[in-house]
Amino acid sequence: xxxxxxxxxxxxxxxxxxxxxxxxxxxxxxxxxxxxxxxxxxxxxxxxxxxxxxxxxxxxxxxxxxxxxxxxxxxxxxxxxxxxxxxxxxxxxxxxxxxxxxxxxxxxxxxxxxxxxxxxxxxxxxxxxxxxxxxxxxxxxxxxxxxxxxxxxxxxxxxxxxxxxxxxxxxxxxxxxxxxxxxxxxxxxxxxxxxxxxxxxxxxxxxxxxxxxxxxxxxxxxxxxxxxxxxxxxxxxxxxxxxxxxxxxxxxxxxxxxxxxxxxxxxxxxxxxxxxxxxxxxxxxxxxxxxxxxxxxxxxxxxxxxxxxx
Numbered sequence: 001x002x003x004x005x006x007x008x009x010x011x012x013x014x015x016x017x018x019x020x021x022x023x024x025x026x027x028x029x030x031x032x033x034x035x036x037x038x039x040x041x042x043x044x045x046x047x048x049x050x051x052x053x054x055x056x057x058x059x060x061x062x063x064x065x066x067x068x069x070x071x072x073x074x075x076x077x078x079x080x081x082x083x084x085x086x087x088x089x090x091x092x093x094x095x096x097x098x099x100x101x102x103x104x105x106x107x108x109x110x111x112x113x114x115x116x117x118x119x120x121x122x123x124x125x126x127x128x129x130x131x132x133x134x135x136x137x138x139x140x141x142x143x144x145x146x147x148x149x150x151x152x153x154x155x156x157x158x159x160x161x162x163x164x165x166x167x168x169x170x171x172x173x174x175x176x177x178x179x180x181x182x183x184x185x186x187x188x189x190x191x192x193x194x195x196x197x198x199x200x201x202x203x204x205x206x207x208x209x210x211x212x213x214x215x216x217x218x219x220x221x222x223x224x225x226x227x228x229x230x231x232x233x234x235x236x237x238x239x240x241x242x243x244x245x246x247x248x249x250x251x252x253x254x255x256x257x258x259x260x261x262x263x264x265x266x267x268x269x270x271x272x273x274x275x276x277x278x279x280x281x282x283x284x285x286x287x288x289x290x291x292x293x294x295x296x297x298x299x300x301x302x303x304x305x306x307x308x309x310x
Contacts, residue, residue, distance in 0.1 A: 003026050006030040006087040013046075018172075027077050032089060034061070062089075065089070102138065105136045108165075109123060110134060111136060120165050131153060144196065206232065209232060210228050214274055218279045221234075222248060225245050229246070238309050251277060260309040265298060
């Protein structure tokens with residue numbers, strides 16, 4: 001079976017690695033165009049491109065599939081199946097119709113929940129208790145195709161997006177080989193239509209979403225910090241400068257203090273008033289500085305009781 005793999009970030013590269021190691025026939029990889037990175041703005045390869053090149057797999061990087069020539073180039077590879085994960089480029093119906101088995105998307109949620117670009121982050125932000133991997137037959141809409149298989153895992157109470165990312169990658173790696181073998185054995189799973197009325201969405205994240213609103217509950221801010229770690233991160237302002245909150249947890253607190261006010265400071269961190277309960281910050285980073293642990297926060301003269309974050 002001739003397979004094209006389309007993906008861009010680390011989680012996609014991890015799945016690709018398992019497919020390669022399992023000796024499936026990857027005839028080409030598609031990934032997003034190289035992006036400038038860092039102060040030098042030097043073009044940076046995606047994780048999928050780096051892995052594909054390491055295994056001498058041809059890499060193609062079109063900006064989109066609007067040109068007829070781009071579709072003809074893909075068709076010339078004669079794929080039986082296109083496997084997609086976190087590619088980030090819309091695939092038109094003309095492309096979806098090319099492979100014998102169509103295009104299969106590996107989505108990091110239990111569809112129809114959390115369609116879109118950032119399901120891992122929103123599953124934590126919205127306080128879901130489980131997540132998973134869905135294998136979906138792609139159609140021309142975003143994450144609306146028929147479901148071929150789902151595999152679920154629990155979300156731990158203190159889960160952050162990076163740890164959940166790693167758990168979902170491991171789940172995908174455990175299931176992808178058997179899933180692809182079904183197509184080789186011509187035992188294609190029965191497709192089940194999604195319940196569109198139950199759909200929710202996880203749109204692409206922006207850096208601006210990381211700004212903390214201290215007039216939210218401590219529980220919501222706690223989830224936001226975990227959901228947006230490591231990107232876009234969670235930021236606040238202190239004495240006119242930006243501060244990143246790296247780790248924190250909601251704690252019981254009864255106070256009439258203005259939200260954002262530092263109520264307590266001890267060797268376990270600093271506790272800040274919110275609209276409901278308190279947020280104990282255990283790791284933070286001032287602009288241009290290093291990350292400070294709870295003990296370093298306790299010893300720091302920058303933060304004092306009755307100071308406040310804006």
